Amino acid sequence: MVPALTAGFPVQARLAKAELDKVAVTPEPGARAPLALPVTDASADRATSLGAVLDGHPALLLPVDYTCGNVCDPMIGLSADALAATGLRPEDRRLILVGIDPKDDTATARARIAAVWGDRPGGPAILVAGAKEIGELTGDLGYRFTYDRSTDSFAHPAAALLLTGDGRLARVLSPLALDGKDLRLALAEAGEGRVGTLSDRLALLCYGFDAAKGVYAPLIGRILVVSGVVTVAAIALLITALIRVRRRQEISAGGA
Template identity: 30%
Template sequence: MTVRRGVLAVVAAAALAGLASPAAAVQRAEPLPRALEGVGITEHLGARIPLGLEFTAEDGTPVLLSHYFDGKKPVILTLNYYRCPMLCGLMLNGLVDGLKGLSWTPGNQFEVVTVSFDPLETHTLAMLKKESFISELGRPAAAAGWHFLTGSQASIKALTDAVGFSYRYDEKLQQYAHPTGIFLLAPDGRITRVLYGVSFPSQTLKLALTEAGEGKVGSAGDQILLYCFHYDANAGHYVVAAGNLMRLGGVATLLVVGVWLGAAWRRGAKQHAHSRSEADVSGL
């Protein structure tokens, strides 16, 4: 099923520019503008992206996608084009804002791969964008873990088809119409989650990365937190999993009771041993 939130994010961005009102459009149930027909994200959760695709890194080096998947760290994949007049910048700035709130850093606990879907863009432009967003993030070390790629039309199409990312070029406007969202990928390249829009709260990113990491990233506390939340596709973020929370609460209660009973048993055993010792002494 094609998820429309990615398309609505395009309309939302237009609204920011004073061009449209997504809420009003939903209320009127009007059809999408022709420029947005065929634009959206079809979720392929569980599918594995083709890691053998070749792209060009920001330094001009040919690189396979597999280079960024080490089997240990999850990957955030973003699809943008570097000359985008507004929407891509909004989305990547939203990602930067979310990353700022994490104690984790790209390259350590996870990787970020940004791929241009415009085959005419060059690695020189990719490098300029990388420098800009790394500077905005304020963590120079993140440069080792956030990669900006360009590629051929064949590689771009294979990747966008694999993740279900549909876009089109508007000849009249001389720009691309495209959805916005980031893809969370497991260390082996499987798609685990899609987060839509242009804003990605830090807590949502951390839960999504923990989920994508499949136990390979995050502390025990992070894993417990993930157990207590699940992703609500309608809400677009993680919400409390009441059933799991109740089960966890039940387990915690049993542990507390068990600890209390154990302590009580040890106290009783000590008192009993002490009483026997006193009795033995008095018997002498």
């Protein structure tokens, strides 16, 4: 199963380690999303603002690359499943996607999310914006990413930003490890305007190979490590079982 998970990654990432080390979520105390930020709602092809989309409700905001085939797709899918598992009403468990690539238009964003969302009920707010607006939003929230011109791809944190109804950053979460029960509690706290302890640094990358080290990106690396440990353990158990069977056969033969 591991090759399928890694198949979407570029053959080689070209960003240097120093550039990748800058990619993280490092919010300042009191970080807040700019509610007046102009964005385009790709679902309706209409201009709006981030505040209008938030509409006074807590929401999970995911900065994504709509043409990314790496971690973005499972990040969106797992976030959707976790939100559904909270059991909250749709208006109390909003998912807002915002593109980090200003080249992505509304048609591209709609097509990508339709493919990822599948037959799940409802749907997220799908937003696109210009380079200036993207820079303002990510800068205010401490979300730092970088562009790789050689592969036309982005190295960006795989992070879910939980916002309160008035745009304050309440928590930084990993969308790949969301639990419905815990997310429900976090959303309830955000709905009350409470802000939890923000991560000092969330640096799980949505990017391919780290050329500086010649290893997989952190997510895939962890998957490979776990898979390797399980494989070695299985082989060890098989060898142990075969040795025991051989000894029993030798004992039986000796007794005969």
